[in-house]
Amino acid sequence: MKKEKxxxxxxxxxxxxxxxxxxxxxxxxxxPKKYRIEExxxxxxxERTLNEARALIKVKxxxxxxxxxFEIDSVNSTIVMKxxxxxxxxxxxxxxxxxxxxxxxxxxxxxxATLHRNGHIHGDITTSNIIVTxxxxxxxxxxxxxxxxxxxxxxxxxxxxxxxxxxSSHGKVYKFCFKAFLEGYKLKYEKGEDRxxxxxxxxxEAIESRGRYIKSEDRI
Amino acid sequence: MKKLCLGIESTAHTFSxxxxxxxxTTYSLINDVFIPEExxxxxxxxxxxxxxxxxxxxxxxxxxxxISIKDIDLIAFSQSPGLGPVLKIGAWVARMLSQxxxxxxxxxxxxxxxVEIGRLKCNINDPLALYVSGGNTIVSAFESExxxxxGETLDLAIGNMIDSFARDAGLQHPGGPKIEKLALExxxxxxxxxxxxxxxxxxxxxxxxxxxxxxxxxYGKKYNLNDIAYSLQETAFGMLxxxxxxxxxxTEKKEVLLTGGVAANKRLQxxxxxxxKEHNARFEVVPLKxxxxxxxxxxxxxxxxxxxxxxxxxxxxxxxxxxxMDQITIPWRS
Numbered sequence: 001m002k003k004e005k006x007x008x009x010x011x012x013x014x015x016x017x018x019x020x021x022x023x024x025x026x027x028x029x030x031x032p033k034k035y036r037i038e039e040x041x042x043x044x045x046x047e048r049t050l051n052e053a054r055a056l057i058k059v060k061x062x063x064x065x066x067x068x069x070f071e072i073d074s075v076n077s078t079i080v081m082k083x084x085x086x087x088x089x090x091x092x093x094x095x096x097x098x099x100x101x102x103x104x105x106x107x108x109x110x111x112x113a114t115l116h117r118n119g120h121i122h123g124d125i126t127t128s129n130i131i132v133t134x135x136x137x138x139x140x141x142x143x144x145x146x147x148x149x150x151x152x153x154x155x156x157x158x159x160x161x162x163x164x165x166x167x168s169s170h171g172k173v174y175k176f177c178f179k180a181f182l183e184g185y186k187l188k189y190e191k192g193e194d195r196x197x198x199x200x201x202x203x204x205e206a207i208e209s210r211g212r213y214i215k216s217e218d219r220i
Numbered sequence: 221m222k223k224l225c226l227g228i229e230s231t232a233h234t235f236s237x238x239x240x241x242x243x244x245t246t247y248s249l250i251n252d253v254f255i256p257e258e259x260x261x262x263x264x265x266x267x268x269x270x271x272x273x274x275x276x277x278x279x280x281x282x283x284x285x286x287i288s289i290k291d292i293d294l295i296a297f298s299q300s301p302g303l304g305p306v307l308k309i310g311a312w313v314a315r316m317l318s319q320x321x322x323x324x325x326x327x328x329x330x331x332x333x334x335v336e337i338g339r340l341k342c343n344i345n346d347p348l349a350l351y352v353s354g355g356n357t358i359v360s361a362f363e364s365e366x367x368x369x370x371g372e373t374l375d376l377a378i379g380n381m382i383d384s385f386a387r388d389a390g391l392q393h394p395g396g397p398k399i400e401k402l403a404l405e406x407x408x409x410x411x412x413x414x415x416x417x418x419x420x421x422x423x424x425x426x427x428x429x430x431x432x433x434x435x436x437x438x439y440g441k442k443y444n445l446n447d448i449a450y451s452l453q454e455t456a457f458g459m460l461x462x463x464x465x466x467x468x469x470x471t472e473k474k475e476v477l478l479t480g481g482v483a484a485n486k487r488l489q490x491x492x493x494x495x496x497k498e499h500n501a502r503f504e505v506v507p508l509k510x511x512x513x514x515x516x517x518x519x520x521x522x523x524x525x526x527x528x529x530x531x532x533x534x535x536x537x538x539x540x541x542x543x544x545m546d547q548i549t550i551p552w553r554s
Binding site for chain 2: 041
């Protein structure tokens with residue numbers, strides 16, 4: 001077991017590249033946050049480490065591309081997982097042609113629908129948490145805010161947050177990408193479950209109209 | 221004589237008039253704050269106070285700046301978002317003055333004004349802003365022509381949540397500073413709901429849990445008000461800091477601005493300053509005088525818009541109580 005180099009210092013965790021019994025791995029270490037009191041900080045880090053590791057293991061069985069978990073160290077809030085080579089979708093999105101964008105967002109839609117249909121909420125779908133490998137495969141990472149839920153509301157919030165990330169970070173291609181995403185999402189909700197899809201989508205509008213949010217059509 | 225702008229803030233409990241020149245120097249700033257005898261802000265009562273006092277406030281602002289109303293070259297007013305009946309007073313006064321002395325009028329989004337005054341007073345250019353107040357809780361940064369909202373509360377605003385709790389605990393409005401003081405007396409953390417969804421937050425469960433602590437039989441025995449105040453602040457500010465850090469990592473901005481009324485809280489300041497340092501970003505907190513709602517920020521933001529694309533027609537000055545800051549393009553930064 002060896003940490004070779006730090007490859008990303010995120011908001012919550014530091015990612016180290018290294019080796020674990022000869023395998024190329026990522027050490028995801030949730031850093032103590034000194035701005036929080038220790039008691040609260042320790043609780044949040046331990047909970048999220050266990051939560052993320054459990055979620056990664058569980059959702060893998062639905063055939064979703066997520067990193068394989070090798071080891072969990074809750075005392076040091078570290079997960080050892082398979083190294084996935086590639087780029088964050090955020091960094092390459094503006095270089096993609098429309099065909100690829102459509103393909104990727106379709107695929108992401110199908111992945112999220114699979115999660116939702118099985119009662120899993122990702123909790124932090126952003127273009128930073130999606131990896132595109134050199135083989136053009138999509139991987140979903142960062143399940144630290146994952147929740148188990150089968151309610152329409154939680155699924156809608158999950159989609160709503162992603163929509164907001166697309167608007168704020170990729171305003172120019174948001175419409176195209178979110179449409180492709182929903183097409184893929186809907187595909188997985190077919191076969192007699194159409195109505196549930198409609199309810200989830202309709203509820204996004206309900207969330208947006210709750211005081212702070214205006215209807216998407218009113219957006220200038 | 222330099223050209224002058226008069227800015228009117230009237231979105232909630234504060235009716236404020238600021239006079240500043242076109243370079244951003246403030247000549248006067250007068251606030252009149254509605255303080256309820258009991259309960260929260262009743263829009264009708266707030267409106268009454270503003271209606272009674274607006275002329276006095278304007279006159280005091282003019283005499284402090286040692287000018288007459290005729291020396292004003294531009295009127296700016298808070299057009300959105302806020303309490304409808306209260307917004308109307310500001311809009312009505314601004315329209316009247318604009319037509320009376322025949323000068324241009326410009327409507328301003330209150331949230332954008334909180335960020336713009338921070339950029340001016342702290343001399344920063346492109347910050348990630350955490351805007352925290354009684355009515356708003358927003359993490360915003362400038363991206364593709366707008367002040368985009370990266371994170372925000374899904375229910376209560378942070379200031380509203382703290383004030384409501386303070387009221388339940390029998391403290392008088394405004395409760396924020398009192399809770400801050402009480403929290404300093406405790407180190408006993410009581411676990412409370414910590415709810416972060418992506419870069420968004422929810423404070424309603426936290427508020428309810430804190431309220432239940434007040435009603436519990438253990439209150440006054442196992443813990444006291446200081447302990448709840450401490451736990452409430454630590455939990456809520458921990459959440460705010462976490463989403464701000466997330467947005468900072470995501471946007472990779474090099475400046476962080478803490479603005480809005482709750483920006484005055486020292487504990488929150490120290491937390492946001494800590495994460496700014498971690499990400500090698502410069503941390504600035506808006507000066508106290510300009511942290512809460514004020515007419516100077518409205519005047520300054522009105523100036524920016526006026527200089528970029530002229531004033532509004534009277535027909536465009538209708539109030540927009542629910543307008544979001546990310547609905548508006550920002551010509552002066554594009």
